[in-house]
Amino acid sequence: MNMKIKGPAIKFGSNVDTDVILPGQYMTLVDPYELAKHALAGLDPGFPEKAKKGVIVVGGKNFGCGSSREQAPLALKYAGVKCVLAESFARIFFRNAINIGLPVIECKGISAAVKTGDQLSVDFDAGKIENVSNGTMFKVEKLPPFILEILADGGLIENLRRRMNKK
């Protein structure tokens, strides 16, 4: 797999919970593009407009804590978020993001080294993240091969289809 992602950063703080990523009142929406209109409504109602050309979200500690709602990473992905980088993630959000094909990487120190608007470059195979705007480089622990495979397939369902058809 050769996965590289580039884009401008939008930065948030720590403990960004799934209720602010996608408030409960929008949970009945099924179309992911409709969900995307409310992405991060709890913190910045203008987020979908800012994200639509493709962005990398940078968070602090415990990104995605709270509810198990998969609508949260879905809303981010369809709003234009190409990848989420954070100091740490809440475990259900981490799994959900991978399962729907939204790349997420834990990267210690990223929050202090990035400000909104910086150009970032992420190389999954090399486990490298670069802030092109200020030259900071991060080496991160690579995701396990089976997780990279899920991301390369575009999500768990596509991955499962491929694996089950192989049998």
Next chain:
Amino acid sequence: MNITEKILAKASGKKAVHPGEIVDANVDMVMVHDLTGPLAVEAFKKIGVQKVWDNQKAVVILDHQVPAESVKAAELHKTMRQFAKDQNLRIYDVGRGGICHQVMPEKGHVVPGTVIVGADSHTCTYGAFGAFATGIGSTEAAAVMATGKIWLKIPKAVKFVVSGEFQKFVTPKDLILSIIGHMSVDGATYESAEFTGPTIKGMSIAGRMTLCNMAVEMGAKNGIIEPDETTREFLKTRVKELPNFEALKSDKDSVYEQTMDFDVSKMEPQVACPSSVDNVKPISEVGNVPVEQAFIGSCTNGRIEDLRLAAQVLKGKRVKDGVRALVIPASQEVYRQAIDEGLMEIFTDSGAIVCGSACGPCLGGHIGLLAAGETCVSSSNRNFIGRMGSTQASVYLASPATVAASAVTGKITDPRKMEAKP
């Protein structure tokens, strides 16, 4: 090994497992509800398998937006009913169940020593019965329904040893809020939270469920308590065959990342202030906080023990003018018992409204939402921005006793200062 490791070793066919190791575990039960189920159904259909791997091991519970509050919700419910019918799955529909985390153990779907996953973050509640239970997303629930398996990283463990006797009107909810206040909202991320000690051994199933329920609020993968006679007493009429509990005890040489001791004997009622569950203060330090709404219910505190406690505070008193008090029994079973015990009379006489068994205002997607500038004191589990409606509303989390006392005075109030009638 500790109890969590023992369960996961058995589920993955291994003699021993170690923290950090990734295992492929067999799942004993998977649960989806009305808000996470429809995405799971869509994903399941895309996988291309015809049938759920075992129709006895998947359960559908409608609880978040029941009865349907909108046409959209009604459509989602219809999707879930059809899926349950096509797959011949057990479904707990409107009026037949209640909140998923109450219904699962009540109806015998929770067995000590098993692996249970649910498309809801509070699935960790079932650790109260000595099961390994954790929340997953919809897509993953679909994958489990197709394969019966899930990959899991063996978590490190943190142990909470609790001793002492609670003061009157101080409850397991106060204990878990205090623990989360100490640990912070990411203090146990990816870890297993094991509760033990004399206070836990003497605690009711309801209290144990409250503790394990909120383990996720400090980031834990699961909360867990060794099953004992109290567990057996609750489950014996609900589960066909119970396993040997001896095999579900943590070994003396189990390794814990951290062990924390808590003595509850001097503990005050605790309150989690806006807008983070770890923003916890003893009630004496909360100050003057007027409330417009008081909510008693949810998977955290909607059980009969919680309603009894609230009724004890409300008996012979009136909810203050200008305050809306909502009482929501966690399940139909709890609802019926509350009628039998005369609690409903107390609630209605006090001016509280009793709503049908469901999640209610907790998730801000159904009834009892808040307007901008309003404050709710709630027995539920989250107080994030926008959780209960407007992003400009505030939610304070407390025990059912504190919520009831606050409903009477119109401001956050220490229930120990209320004159309770016997």
